[in-house]
Amino acid sequence: xxxxxxxxxxxxxxxxxxxxSLFESFQPLEKENEKDIDLTRAKLVTSCWSYNIFQIDDxxxxxxxxxxxxxxxxxxxxxxxxxxxxxxLIAGNDYMLILAEKVTRTIWFYDFKTEQFKRVNITExxxxxxxxxxxxxxxxxxxxxxxxxVYIYLTSEGNVYTGSVPxxxxxxxxxGKVIDVECxxxxxxxxxxxxxxYTWGNGRRLQLGHGDLINLETPTxxxxxxxxxxxxxxxxxxxxxxxxxxxDLYVWGWNDTGQLGMNKNGLDNVETKKxxxxxxxxxxxxxxxxxxxxxxxxxxxxxxxxxxxxxxxxWTTGWNKYGQLGFSPQQxxxxxxxxxxxxxPNISSLIGGSWNTVVEVCM
Numbered sequence: 301x302x303x304x305x306x307x308x309x310x311x312x313x314x315x316x317x318x319x320x321s322l323f324e325s326f327q328p329l330e331k332e333n334e335k336d337i338d339l340t341r342a343k344l345v346t347s348c349w350s351y352n353i354f355q356i357d358d359x360x361x362x363x364x365x366x367x368x369x370x371x372x373x374x375x376x377x378x379x380x381x382x383x384x385x386x387x388x389l390i391a392g393n394d395y396m397l398i399l400a401e402k403v404t405r406t407i408w409f410y411d412f413k414t415e416q417f418k419r420v421n422i423t424e425x426x427x428x429x430x431x432x433x434x435x436x437x438x439x440x441x442x443x444x445x446x447x448x449x450v451y452i453y454l455t456s457e458g459n460v461y462t463g464s465v466p467x468x469x470x471x472x473x474x475x476g477k478v479i480d481v482e483c484x485x486x487x488x489x490x491x492x493x494x495x496x497x498y499t500w501g502n503g504r505r506l507q508l509g510h511g512d513l514i515n516l517e518t519p520t521x522x523x524x525x526x527x528x529x530x531x532x533x534x535x536x537x538x539x540x541x542x543x544x545x546x547x548d549l550y551v552w553g554w555n556d557t558g559q560l561g562m563n564k565n566g567l568d569n570v571e572t573k574k575x576x577x578x579x580x581x582x583x584x585x586x587x588x589x590x591x592x593x594x595x596x597x598x599x600x601x602x603x604x605x606x607x608x609x610x611x612x613x614x615w616t617t618g619w620n621k622y623g624q625l626g627f628s629p630q631q632x633x634x635x636x637x638x639x640x641x642x643x644x645p646n647i648s649s650l651i652g653g654s655w656n657t658v659v660e661v662c663m
Contacts, residue, residue, distance in 0.1 A: 301340055301663050302329045303642065306601075306624035306656030310350040311371030312364030313656075314339065324623040326614075326642045326659060337361060337373055340663075347653035348392050358384040367412070379408040379417050391446040398451055402440045407453070407466060422466045426459045445483040452488065454481045460490065471519060474498055484535035485602075487553075490519055495529030497522045497542055505538040506577045507553035524578040525550060534652065536600035542579060547594025549607060550579035557603045558636025559618035564590075573636065584615060584638050599652035606657045607638060608650050614642040614659060622655045 303326040304313050313329060314337065329339040342354035342361065351364030353376065360376035376385065379399050388408075389400045397410040405422040422441075443454040452469075453461040458477035460469040471478055476494030486502035498519035499508040506513065509522040525542060528550070532543040539553030539560060551560040555575045562576070564585045584591040584607070597608040604618030604625060615638040616625040623629055626641030644661050651658035 301661050302344060303659040304656055305626040307622035310365040312352045314363060322622045324628040326626050346390055346392050349654045353390055358386040360385050360390055389441060389444045391444040393446050393448045398444055398446050400441045400444045405441055420465055422461055424468045426468055445481055447483050447485055452481050480533060482533050482535040485537045489533045489535050489540060491530060491533045497525050497530050497533060505554040506575050507538045507540055509552040509579050511577045532598055534598050534600040537602035541598045541600055541605060543595055543598050549582045549595050551582055552576045552579045557619035557634045559603050559605050561605060561617035561638040563637040597650045599650035601652045602654045606650050608647055612643055612645045612647055613640050615639060616641045616657060624655050624657050
């Protein structure tokens with residue numbers, strides 16, 4: 301079951317009886333609604349600015365804006381007559397949907413304007429270091445991420461491909477097998493099974509974590525994290541988060557609305573609003589001082605961040621125009637420190653939408 305806070309301007313969380321355009325606190329997605337969609341059985345697979353995509357059994361359901369009309373609930377068009385949608389991964393942006401068939405590595409782009417599918421295949425082979433790797437016969441797609449300009453695909457063997465015509469991204473210099481990829485608006489992160497973090501893309505807002513404003517075309521290790529085993533990475537619009545094996549949070553990048561959560565004394569000063577050029581450890585504090593509880597999960601929106609502690613509490617920081625922090629925008633326009641906003645003993649994960657925070661709770 302999901303609890304959500306933040307924008308609902310396009311009815312992307314199912315239009316409710318009160319026609320709410322935003323949720324100012326975490327609200328459960330109910331089983332019954334006017335579109336007769338059972339969200340207790342649905343898995344949220346993609347969250348975009350104006351729509352979400354849920355998976356129910358073998359079907360993808362788009363909720364929100366569709367063909368210029370809000371409050372829509374439609375089945376994603378069927379791109380293949382021979383394969384169930386459950387055999388696909390899906391991502392989206394403002395212009396199209398991207399569906400990737402896991403085993404065949406076929407990519408289908410559905411253009412919102414033309415309402416047509418374009419099909420491409422990942423055909424370029426990775427650069428192999430030895431003959432043993434050639435014996436592997438399967439290299440399924442396991443993740444797809446997208447912005448309006450960039451598409452990234454990760455395979456089960458740790459190979460990374462990018463683009464609308466997928467091309468192989470050489471990661472042989474990375475220490476370990478690539479196990480995760482993340483997209484910001486202009487920057488990209490990858491994580492290896494050795495806990496190493498690499499970034500590339502636009503660095504003008506310090507979001508790459510290398511201490512400078514340089515743009516990078518090749519994944520480059522974040523040296524400040526080289527001695528720390530990282531288990532999770534997340535990319536916001538222009539900021540980045542990394543969670544260590546010991547439950548410590550490191551943040552870097554743009555901090556214009558407090559999305560890095562660096563203020564620990566509650567005072568409004570320039571130091572807590574500055575951007576951070578390299579990963580910096582965050583202290584979580586409440587009115588009683590430092591909170592000594594490990595962090596379990598992390599999430600990013602465009603200009604906000606969220607963390608889940610092991611005690612089942614969710615803490616948020618950053619911009620709150622749409623209530624995405626779990627508080628009324630009238631109460632807080634923004635926050636520059638992580639603040640407790642929700643609790644449930646059965647939270648399994650956090651999901652960051654552009655202007656939403658989503659909590660998944662095991663029932």
